[in-house]
Structures are given as structure tokens and as C-alpha cells.
Amino acid sequence: MTQTIGIIGSGLVGGAVARLAVDAGYRVVLSNSRGPETIAHLIAELGPLARAGTVDEAIAAGDIVALPLPLANFEALPADKLAGKVVIDQTNYYPEFWRNTELDNAELTSSELVQRHLRGSLVVKALHNLD
Template sequence: MQSNMHNIAILGAGRVGTALARRALSAGFEVRVATSRPAAENAVMLQIVAPGAIVASAEDAVAASDIIVLALPLSKYRNLKPELLQDKIVVDAMNYWAPTDGTLAEFEGATSSSEVVQRFLKGARLVRSFNHMGYHEIEDSARPDGHAERRAMAVAGDDAQANLIVAAFIDRLGFDPVISGGLASSRLFAGGTPIFGAAMTRIEIQQHLGPLSHNPA
């Protein structure tokens, strides 16, 4: 699976964000990391936890990148600027954890958390992925294409082209992408589902996602 996308922005520098930064750097991507703090305040920390990543403001990181990954606490998503992410391919890697986020009524219904985020980020080409794998596994479980133990990563989104671009990114990181369908189908790999936290191959994850799921290769 080929991809012409080379520049990645990660908004958030917690465990998931920095693990993704390190993995993307290892895969040959140029990576920019931004948080809610001024870029200068992140410089020393990123030199230690993600050497090679470029420290940037959110505005500069988004402007220079092909794919933007949201790796901040879900409770902070309204701090994002919808106009900044207009027409951008945005990957939602956030999860709703009531014990840590507090009970948020908007995420307590049947609608997937990514659909809620999409309503706020109008105009963003939102794709759900990276949420069902532990941050340490993003680095430790990556395998080359064709490896017998290569794990699968679910992808969901309403923009078919964005899904394919994110799938190519995932493939290059070392995982088999499996597209489950539209954004609503991200409920199939949310917390509490058999997929969440499980080590599954492409065939195994497709069995749980259902007959409409597919590998875009």
C-alpha cells in the first residue's frame, strides 16, 4: 500500500501521542507535536521522549502536515479550533473514560464519541483509529507487511478517501488496516468491545467488525 503522505502532526504529548510520534519517526515520517502549552515549553520534554520530533504550535503543526492525530484527553476536545482543521484529514485516537474525564453527558448515549467530535469539528475529514491498542503496543507490536504476527488496526470514517490515506499511514507504521465502515461503525471497536485491547490479526478483527469490513490493500 503506497502513500504520498509524509508529514504528521500530533496534538497532544501524553503517552499515546509520544508513542505515535516515536513510531512515525521510525517509519520515516516528519513529525510535529503540539500541545496547549507554548511550543518552547515542550522542547526539552520532546527531546527526551520523542527525539527527532519537531516542536510546534498547533497552528504551525497543522499547516505543515498531511495527517493530524488527536491524542489529547477527550474531555479537552472543545479546546480545538474547528476552523484550523477545516478540510484536514484528522485521526481521532481519543477515548472516553468517565473515571478520569468525569461523566460527560454528550458521550453517554448510543452515538459514538467520534461522531460527537465530528459534529464539533465541522469540515474536518475525521477518521477514527489508534484507540483500541495500548500506547506501548504501538511501538512493540509493529511488524513488517506479511509477518504472521502482524496485528490489525481498525479504521472508521465517512470520507472514503481519508480512510484510505489513514489506512496507508497505518500500514507504513507496521499494522494491517481494516476499514469497518462509516464513523458510526467505530462503536464496534470502542471500549468494552471484544476488539478493544485485544491482539488480533486482520482476519480476526474482520470477523468481529462484520462482513462490510475490508482491508484496502
């Protein structure tokens, strides 16, 4: 069983997922778009089971990779590097921020859109409520 979860996105949801994972005894490698040095404070709060890395390092660290980043950025994810991983899709579609015709027309769900891009990964939709 995997001991380390890679996390791409270190905002509200990424931080919450990291806290839950660390509290459950997992190691986490958190990444974001600006670089590992920008989340030093979050890593310090999470303690010794957490470290910061690049997106590539977060992907390489675990068999499970969580995606708490805006859906609009899904095409920036490196499909080749995520191949073979279980990917937890934590994105939501907010058309007021970003539009996608296939989603607007209900031709695909947002997770099917992510899965089509991450063709070699197993994408699992996360359902959560941070309220």
C-alpha cells in the same frame, strides 16, 4: 503522500505516536497546551524528524493530524483550521473524569462527537493498545 504528521497532544500517547511516525520516516510537529518550549526534551529524544510547534503550527504542518489529547478538551480544537484534514481521533471516553450526556445515552460515539465539532475534517478513529 503526506510527509509530515501534526500531533496535538504530547503526553504518553502523543509521544508514542510520534516515535512510531519518526521510525517510519515521517516528520512530526508535536504540540501541547503549554507551548513548544515545554516539550524540548521529547523533541531531542525523537531526533531530527521531530519539531515542536504551537497547535496551529502542528495543524498547518500536515494533511494528517493526530489528536492524542483528553476527549474533554475536544471543543478547544479549532475546527476551521482543521477543515480539509484527515484527523486521527485517539481519544477515549472516561466518564469518571468527564461526563457527556449524549455519550452516556449512546446517542453518539465519541468519534461522532469529535466529527460533529470538526465538521470540515475527515475523522478516523484510531484503535491502539499501549500495553
